[in-house]
Amino acid sequence: MKVGEHEVPDGLYYTKDHEWVKLEGNLARIGVTDYAQKQLGDVVYVELPEIGKVVKRAEESKAKEMELGAVESIKAVSAIYSPLSGTVKETNQVLQDRPELINTSPYEEGWVCVLEPSNLEAERESLLSPDAYVVFLKTLK
Amino acid sequence: MGHPYIPNTREIREQMLAEIGVASIDDLFSDIPEKIRLKKKLKLPAQMSELEVKQDVQKMLARNKPFTQMLSFLGGGLWPHHIPAHVRSLVQRSEFLTSYTPYQAETSQGMLQALFEYQSMICELTGMDVSNASMYDWATAIGEAALMCARVTRRKKILVPELMSPERFSVLQNYALGPNLEVVKLGYDWASGQLDLSQLRAKLGQDVACVYIENPSYLGFLETRVEEMAAAAHKAGAIFVVGVNPISLGLLKAPGDYGADIVVGEGQPLGNPVSFGGPTLGIFACRDDTKLIRQIPGRLVGATTTLDEKTRGFTMVLQTREQHIRRERATSNICSNEALCAVAAAIYLASLGPRGLRELAETCAANANYAMKKLDAIDGLEAPIFASPHFNEFTLRCTQPKLAIKKFNAKLLKQDIQGGRPIKDEFPEFGETALLYTTELHRREDIDRLADAAAEAVGARK
Numbered sequence: 001m002k003v004g005e006h007e008v009p010d011g012l013y014y015t016k017d018h019e020w021v022k023l024e025g026n027l028a029r030i031g032v033t034d035y036a037q038k039q040l041g042d043v044v045y046v047e048l049p050e051i052g053k054v055v056k057r058a059e060e061s062k063a064k065e066m067e068l069g070a071v072e073s074i075k076a077v078s079a080i081y082s083p084l085s086g087t088v089k090e091t092n093q094v095l096q097d098r099p100e101l102i103n104t105s106p107y108e109e110g111w112v113c114v115l116e117p118s119n120l121e122a123e124r125e126s127l128l129s130p131d132a133y134v135v136f137l138k139t140l141k
Numbered sequence: 142m143g144h145p146y147i148p149n150t151r152e153i154r155e156q157m158l159a160e161i162g163v164a165s166i167d168d169l170f171s172d173i174p175e176k177i178r179l180k181k182k183l184k185l186p187a188q189m190s191e192l193e194v195k196q197d198v199q200k201m202l203a204r205n206k207p208f209t210q211m212l213s214f215l216g217g218g219l220w221p222h223h224i225p226a227h228v229r230s231l232v233q234r235s236e237f238l239t240s241y242t243p244y245q246a247e248t249s250q251g252m253l254q255a256l257f258e259y260q261s262m263i264c265e266l267t268g269m270d271v272s273n274a275s276m277y278d279w280a281t282a283i284g285e286a287a288l289m290c291a292r293v294t295r296r297k298k299i300l301v302p303e304l305m306s307p308e309r310f311s312v313l314q315n316y317a318l319g320p321n322l323e324v325v326k327l328g329y330d331w332a333s334g335q336l337d338l339s340q341l342r343a344k345l346g347q348d349v350a351c352v353y354i355e356n357p358s359y360l361g362f363l364e365t366r367v368e369e370m371a372a373a374a375h376k377a378g379a380i381f382v383v384g385v386n387p388i389s390l391g392l393l394k395a396p397g398d399y400g401a402d403i404v405v406g407e408g409q410p411l412g413n414p415v416s417f418g419g420p421t422l423g424i425f426a427c428r429d430d431t432k433l434i435r436q437i438p439g440r441l442v443g444a445t446t447t448l449d450e451k452t453r454g455f456t457m458v459l460q461t462r463e464q465h466i467r468r469e470r471a472t473s474n475i476c477s478n479e480a481l482c483a484v485a486a487a488i489y490l491a492s493l494g495p496r497g498l499r500e501l502a503e504t505c506a507a508n509a510n511y512a513m514k515k516l517d518a519i520d521g522l523e524a525p526i527f528a529s530p531h532f533n534e535f536t537l538r539c540t541q542p543k544l545a546i547k548k549f550n551a552k553l554l555k556q557d558i559q560g561g562r563p564i565k566d567e568f569p570e571f572g573e574t575a576l577l578y579t580t581e582l583h584r585r586e587d588i589d590r591l592a593d594a595a596a597e598a599v600g601a602r603k
Contacts, residue, residue, distance in 0.1 A: 045435060045461070050295055070470060072461045077470060096431070 001130055003137045007034040009107055013124075014133035017058055017081040020107065021127060028084055028120070031111040032071060032102060035137060036078075043102040045072040048091040049113055055082040057123050068113055071102060080112055084123050090114040145191065208415075208559055212587050214512075216361070216534045216578035217562035218279070218306060219418065220386070220410045222501070223582060224485075225492055228412045232485045246457045253455035256480060257442045259487035260426075266390045266490070266498075267404040268397020269426035273439035275408065275483040276423025280309040282405035283353060283384060284316030285425060285438040285473055289403070290351035290380040291322055292436045292472070298349045299324045300379075302336050306359040307567045309384075322350070334362045334527035338369055345377035351403075355384040356396070360564070360576060361509070361534030362527045363393070371400025380433075387411055387424060388580075389532045391495075391502030403427045410580075412489025413482050422482040435462065438473030501581055505533035508579035508588060515592035521599035526571055533580060537561055539573040541599045546573040552598035558591055 001008045008014070013021040018036035022029040037043065047069040049055070058066040058081035068080040068088070091113045095101060101110040117123065128136060154166070163169060170178070189197065208215070232238065236251055246253060256274045263272040276282045287299045299317065301310065303326040317324050325344060328337040336354060345352070352374040356364045364370070374381040383396040385406040396404045408422030409415065427433045443458035464471040493501060513535050516524040521541035525531055539549050550560035561575030579588070
């Protein structure tokens with residue numbers, strides 16, 4: 001799907017903080033959306049979360065324990081907020097040397113981390129479907 | 142008559158009172174209960190004219206005895222050197238003097254270039270690849286290094302020598318408090334002062350973020366097994382941090398050449414005067430390693446070219462690490478720096494050149510070694526107390542029974558000689574000991590004068 005110039009692929013879940021979630025068995029792969037990377041501009045650094053970090057699902061009021069690192073562009077830094085509660089299992093080490101993958105391939109090579117959700121059933125409904133995310137993006141224009 | 146500095150006259154005051162509808166100034170205080178009001182005049186001296194104030198202050202100042210008018214050997218972390226006249230006149234140019242830290246950085250190309258030159262020379266001197274545009278002083282640079290190592294390694298333990306400067310240790314502990322870092326002291330060899338390598342190896346585990354050493358050490362001796370320390374730290378995945386007096390690097394191997402990952406130090410001796418303990422200049426440099434550079438504190442100046450690649454220019458780089466962009470995630474809360482002191486350091490180093498710096502370092506060390514030889518030959522004195530090579534500072538112990546080091550210093554002072562810094566309160570285990578320094582400012586006859594006065598003070602035969 002496409003809203004204006006922003007890609008919103010099917011088969012993923014989204015959040016209002018512009019993260020995407022891809023459920024893979026009992027794990028969840030997480031990244032930032034095309035909209036987010038375009039807002040940031042050229043990404044120069046990605047601060048990855050620590051493996052084993054226990055995170056809480058992000059809510060309206062943000063806290064450090066909801067963060068999965070940060071994405072840094074030339075003139076701004078944005079935290080990556082966790083769409084789900086869980087434990088960090090894997091991080092995308094390629095981003096250390098090639099942070100620009102967030103720009104060139106936000107949904108594939110530019111993934112940020114893999115989480116083992118601790119409360120998926122209850123939290124799943126707070127995630128946005130592609131359609132819902134598209135509706136949300138339109139409200140931002 | 143009105144006050145020379147306060148421009149409101151009686152007429153203006155009356156106008157203001159009339160405007161707000163009160164009869165007198167006292168009426169403004171009518172809310173304050175009568176019984177707690179001060180009824181008498183404050184015990185303050187009467188108003189003085191400008192001339193009287195000037196004369197009064199001059200009289201007070203005349204009671205000071207500037208150490209430049211005495212022979213000083215007061216060691217312990219700051220070192221007066223000769224500062225060539227042009228260093229002063231250049232840093233006092235208003236373009237440098239009033240810039241402080243560049244906020245609209247790129248409009249201050251001259252300032253940025255001067256800081257870039259400073260960073261380049263610090264890198265060359267320390268054997269590092271990246272230097273920031275300075276920190277406040279050596280102590281805060283250690284604190285920042287500890288925080289940086291904790292962020293990079295995600296570990297919490299900081300190993301330091303027991304003989305490190307107690308003042309710097311105290312600052313480090315302050316820094317460690319917030320993020321809950323544990324600062325652990327490493328013992329030393331009694332005879333040589335050298336850091337105990339077996340203790341270092343024993344304490345190096347997966348929880349150690351960094352190993353910090355000072356070389357030259359606070360007590361003046363040189364650590365001789367630095368390569369082994371670096372190897373041990375690296376084997377445990379810890380970062381090796383070395384603190385230096387940069388003048389010593391004219392003579393000693395650059396820390397980068399023996400395994401340091403981060404170098405900190407006191408830049409004051411590079412063209413900055415010693416005045417009431419400062420101004421100081423924190424040196425902070427690290428290796429070219431993305432993990433380290435992303436986490437370096439402070440401001441960084443980089444060189445670049447214009448879009449047509451024809452003109453060289455200077456910019457602030459990696460500003461996203463900094464507070465004004467990164468907010469609470471910043472790599473440090475220091476967006477400021479000691480820019481003017483750094484510029485002075487750059488001019489000073491450029492004036493000396495590598496050969497000049499080497500000669501200077503040799504003179505400082507030779508003077509200290511001559512002083513140690515002269516003092517050690519006196520019955521009742523021991524210098525140094527450690528069997529190790531020394532740079533420009535050394536320990537002097539008074540072994541004469543019943544002669545405290547402070548008493549010994551008082552006797553020197555009567556002859557207009559400022560003795561060493563007593564370290565008895567800091568390290569009581571070394572007895573009546575003081576820390577002395579020498580630089581190129583000490584002539585041979587000055588050291589002879591010290592030795593003569595010292596011999597007299599302990600009552601030894603000359």
